[in-house]
Amino acid sequence: MAPTPIPVFEAELLEEGGFSLDFSHFCAVLQCPEGEAVQLVRYGVIHPSGSGPQHWRFRALDLYRARLSRRLIRDLELDLAGAALAVELLERLRQL
Amino acid sequence: MEYKDYYQILGVERSADANAIKAAYRKMARKYHPDVSKEKDAEERFKDLQEAYEVLKDPEKRAAYDQLGANWRPGQDFRPPPGWNPSGAPHGGPDLGGFSDFFDSLFGAQGRGGFRSSGFQAHGEDSEAAISISLEDAAQGAQKNITLEIPALGPDGRMHRQPKNLQVRIPKGVTEGQRLRIAGQGGPGMGGGPNGDLYLHIRFLAHPKFRVEGRDLYHDLHITPWEAALGASVEVPTLEGAVRMKIPAGSSCGKKLRLGGKGLPGPGGKTSGDLYAILQIVVPKTLSEKETALFTQLAEVSTFHPRR
Structure with missing residues (x-):
């Protein structure tokens, strides 16, 4: 019997990904209420292109940063400002 | 238990x-x-x-x-x-x-x-892992087989870690420290929620010929004292095969010569880094009689005094 083929997955380069997700799609993928996503933008955790939710476009990197901040808020009981700072510092640390 | x-x-x-x-x-x-x-x-x-x-x-x-x-x-x-x-x-x-x-x-x-x-749904946890690739894979793109330990929901409804095998297509133009996202290949969602994503951190395997800084490559190019003094056309390795490069006459050790666009390509191959050949003058450890005679003659006639 032939071995089961291993599936091949396309990898998306996080740092270079374009702004492809609109606001509702971003919230759906993130499974987060729109109000919470607005707060993530307001506190500088994520940086969509465009002005205002109707025109916002998000990158895969925003998705990563949003999920990271939500884990930090949930697990370390941080507030949004603290999570925004932690995400920024973790990213800088990673680049060193 | x-x-x-x-x-x-x-x-x-x-x-x-x-x-x-x-x-x-x-x-x-x-x-x-x-x-x-x-x-x-x-x-x-x-x-x-x-x-x-x-x-x-x-x-x-x-x-x-x-x-x-x-x-x-x-x-x-x-x-x-x-x-x-x-x-x-x-x-x-x-x-x-x-x-x-x-x-x-x-x-x-x-x-x-x-x-x-309760009808509760939760997004699966994201998983992160490191993947080591060669410079050639980064420059040309590659398909890699990887085995990871990721969380999986067992039949008893509890999380276990289990090995998972997958092939990942690595796009051309990645560099060290960047992350690849593979959607839906992280931990399983709960209550029908979507799976998390898998993030792979790119590491470069040590290369026998090149060092990497950003998208630029550095190569120590060994040359003879007479190639340094007289100039020469020598072969230099690149990721796409060897090319010939001109060494200007009178080149000293440590001189940096640039091969534009021969470094690592950018995403999609749009922009490229450069390759720098760093000249290293190598002197033979043992000299033949004739070589000794010629070097002695050179020492006698030369007026060059680098320490003055």
Whole structure:
């Protein structure tokens, strides 16, 4: 019997990904209420292109940063400002 | 199953009040959170912390746990006492699947039932791993076979780590430190929620010929003293094969010569780094009679004095 083929997955380069997700799609993928996503933008955790939710476009990197901040808020009981700072510092640390 | 000492895990006395428990959890969670910690066993330690905090922060669960008494030792073989029916509230949090058999034996069964019937959905955890690739793979793109340990939901409804094999197409133009996202290949979602994503951190394997800085490559190019003095056309390796490069006459050791566009390509091959050949003048360790004679003659006639 032939071995089961291993599936091949396309990898998306996080740092270079374009702004492809609109606001509702971003919230759906993130499974987060729109109000919470607005707060993530307001506190500088994520940086969509465009002005205002109707025109916002998000990158895969925003998705990563949003999920990271939500884990930090949930697990370390941080507030949004603290999570925004932690995400920024973790990213800088990673680049060193 | 093994008994877990939740007080010891959080590093608090059995008499600790709610504030002390919260403070201890926050302090330890900062140390062992997998997104923050560099500790080797961070993930396991953090899971233990979450479990301990889940029990000790809740007065009812804590009271139920305390009913077991203080004479148990961590790791001691444990079975719930006959007729065990704690007054603690069933666990209903989204992390239930990650807790231990010990926790489940005390609180889990009821909690899981309530959890599932509540219609709760949760996004699966993202997974992160490192992948080491060659410079050639980075320059040309590659398909790599990787095996990872990722969380998976077992038939008993609890999380286990299990190996997963997948082929990943690595796009052309990645560099060290960048991350690749593979959508939906992280931990499984719960209650019908979507899977998490897998993030692969790119590391470069050491290359026998090149060092990397950003997208630029550096190569130590060994040349003879007469090539340095007289100039020469020599072969230089690149990721796409050897090319010829002109060494100007009078080149000193350490001189940096640039081959534009022969470094690592950018994403999609749009922009490229450069390749720098660093001249290293290599002198033969042993000289033939004739070579000795010629060098001696050169020493006698030359007016060059580099230390003046």
